Amino acid sequence: MAKETQSMALSVKKADDISTWYTEVIQKANMADYTDVSGCIVFKPYSYAIWEKIVKTVDDRLKAMGVKNVYFPLFIPERLLQKEEAHVEGFSPEVAWVTHAGDTKLDERLAIRPTSETIMYENYKNWVRSWRDLPMKLNQWNNVVRWEFKHPVPFLRTREFLWNEGHTVFATKAEAEKECNDILNMYDAVLRDHFALYGVKGKKTEKEKFAGAEYTMSIELLLPNGRAIQGPDAHHDGQNFAKAFGIKFLDKNEKEQYAWQNTWAITTRMIGVMIMMHGDDKGLVLPPKLAPITVAIVPIIFKDSKEKVIKKAREIKEKLKDYAVELDDREEYSAGWKFNEYEMKGVPIRIEIGPKDVAAGHVVMVRRDTMKKEFVKVKDIVPKIKKTLESIHDNLYKKSKKIFEEGVVEVKSMAEFKKAIDSKKMVKALFCGKKECEDLIKDETGGASSRNIPFGQKLVTGKCVHCGKQARYSVYFGKGY
């Protein structure tokens, strides 16, 4: 029983040292492993199964919105990457370059896509000719590489990651802006209904917007350690890329117009956010909609009652066939070891069943989020599991909302601002919107950056928290993960 001797417990508490906790939990829960390529991880089956669930729900929603999937090359010739000025400036410091094929030096360096605008739009310009071709809503699911030099963290900051990148083209700015908003709402629904994560929708400041966009909208989240992190985003590019790449069409009056574009994405980073947000001192806590195993059934096996218990466990599995149920009847592991394992893996519900339970016509149900145990009659199991999964989801969502709400301090002065940041809070403050002012705030607070300008603001009256000039809006600031 070699495996039994391996300690499953985490060596630190999440509240004491979340970084060590995170590193341990992703390894002990079999989510990821390091590789010989610095900053790149293996997505092990357990985390990849979560990604498949994320892909499925986002992809279904995109298809319902009329978006079609495509696949463009991994490589971008250097001269294409340079076509949009702000874009190349933003990305070139992080680009991985292919210079040779076999023994042959290439005539032109090829970038590994950090994002695909510049390889896609060179074709788009040939595909968009008339108003009849619009809207054109394309998306791809792929891998991208951004050679960040900051300390890599599995899922949260990896040099290669997986994502979807949507690239849509419209005849009018109004249509493009409407879609940008619809997409952000779609991502928000996925975060709420599948990740059980609360985030705040808003617009990025000029300083923080996507390289090449007219503006960027994002969903911002707050981790339990007071670090802000960005979720999915949607960029309205205006006509910036259309002008750089010549994406033009004849409108209904036969007049040539530049097209309007959006781009938007959700990435594997969200797996990391979910781990950090929901996990506890026993390991992962997975939201039911994304859990590869929804219910683990652990039979308590004694020699003389084994057959009877396994039989009942199989019956229960059959009753629950609408869920991903794992009946773990391995005999080389003890029940206690299995309990620890499913706790570490964050399986939403565990069912224990021994000979006495069979006799009594019930099972023991343990929900992972609260670790609350209760007896459940076998005849009630189907509705009970359904209700409990919903309750787990709601509980996780509420907790993540509470972390956000309790983690934000509204500040009126830079003294309050600094105090809040020092005590690991996010702040909400009136702000003038100027890049120079934002640069100074970052310097003076030891690294707090603007997160977003939340939607739904009434007309703002008041002064910028930093420069004291007329404020434009209320903005979230915080230290990023």
Added chain:
Amino acid sequence: MAKETQSMALSVKKADDISTWYTEVIQKANMADYTDVSGCIVFKPYSYAIWEKIVKTVDDRLKAMGVKNVYFPLFIPERLLQKEEAHVEGFSPEVAWVTHAGDTKLDERLAIRPTSETIMYENYKNWVRSWRDLPMKLNQWNNVVRWEFKHPVPFLRTREFLWNEGHTVFATKAEAEKECNDILNMYDAVLRDHFALYGVKGKKTEKEKFAGAEYTMSIELLLPNGRAIQGPDAHHDGQNFAKAFGIKFLDKNEKEQYAWQNTWAITTRMIGVMIMMHGDDKGLVLPPKLAPITVAIVPIIFKDSKEKVIKKAREIKEKLKDYAVELDDREEYSAGWKFNEYEMKGVPIRIEIGPKDVAAGHVVMVRRDTMKKEFVKVKDIVPKIKKTLESIHDNLYKKSKKIFEEGVVEVKSMAEFKKAIDSKKMVKALFCGKKECEDLIKDETGGASSRNIPFGQKLVTGKCVHCGKQARYSVYFGKGY
């Protein structure tokens, strides 16, 4: 009506010039486009939707076989790629190398994966410890790059392509060999039941096996132009990689053993094979199971009966809701133009419905494979469509089988061999199995290579077609695409 003026017709007949035909059909059917990266294409929505269907059926079958999906890095450090001698020799001439990140020169060059053995197995050696960890059956769906210097052809030979790569580990050779065979049968079922393609299963010769494998099994197909092409393959690696990477485990007797491994793949190349095999002078002909649109309904619209016709067309679409039905009620295109378009796109069944048809309670049904037209009563439409789709599938499969069977000549001498190859046939011949003999055959025939050694051979008696020594088996030879 700008689009109406664009000629939809193909400029050549398939039988006259299949290369030009292929190039035109993939563009006019909106399957692919060229890019600024030589040898890399765009998979447009229509071909990517086909790939999604292929992925779905293969992935479902793999999951049913207990295979789990993972994701490993795109990059392979040069020193890892070199660990297995035959493997590096086979792949390094085609490797794209990353040498820089941003402005920084990397300490070690990184290969873009041409296949992932060497990056995966470096982790496998840590994951496999005990017989309890085996079998370990992992797979990934990803992009790979092989910088071929031969003339690229969309789908059939591209420098970047998409595939699945399965990498499985077993405690015994027998288990590994059984799985290798099961996987080949699974791929064969997908080719038969989804692609409607006939292929022959067999073993590759020593000369043609995968770089690093103990042996390779493949499904070989024959295109209508007499060119042989390889379909999916499965490699039994023996302990070659296990020894190079140190993948060892303690067996039940606590004895250390090297593991046994397989790898296997199906690629986007199969989309090209399907196009070449089934297409005709009007464009694509798609097998129903892979067609993104199964049935296209084209209402014949006149001003006074428009509403009635559209209403009936919608009713029919609703009846056929189990299929991917496109009701094309665009008024900016004529019915005739739409007929051409759906023929070019290879949509299996077209339904035409005009005011007279509505009155008569029938529709006109046209099947794409034979272009046969018939009236179908609206009340019979559901079973009729089902039966017709099955018939189209069977017809395509039979045609591809006939192409193979009529394209092979059994030869007894090199004179017959050369004559057959010159007349664009594949040959079946007795062969000694020696690499030197195979090299000479290739030279003397202007490029014919062995395809595979078909399964199910009785004991062979006879002489090698080339050297006249004792033959080991009967082998298919042909010029590859």
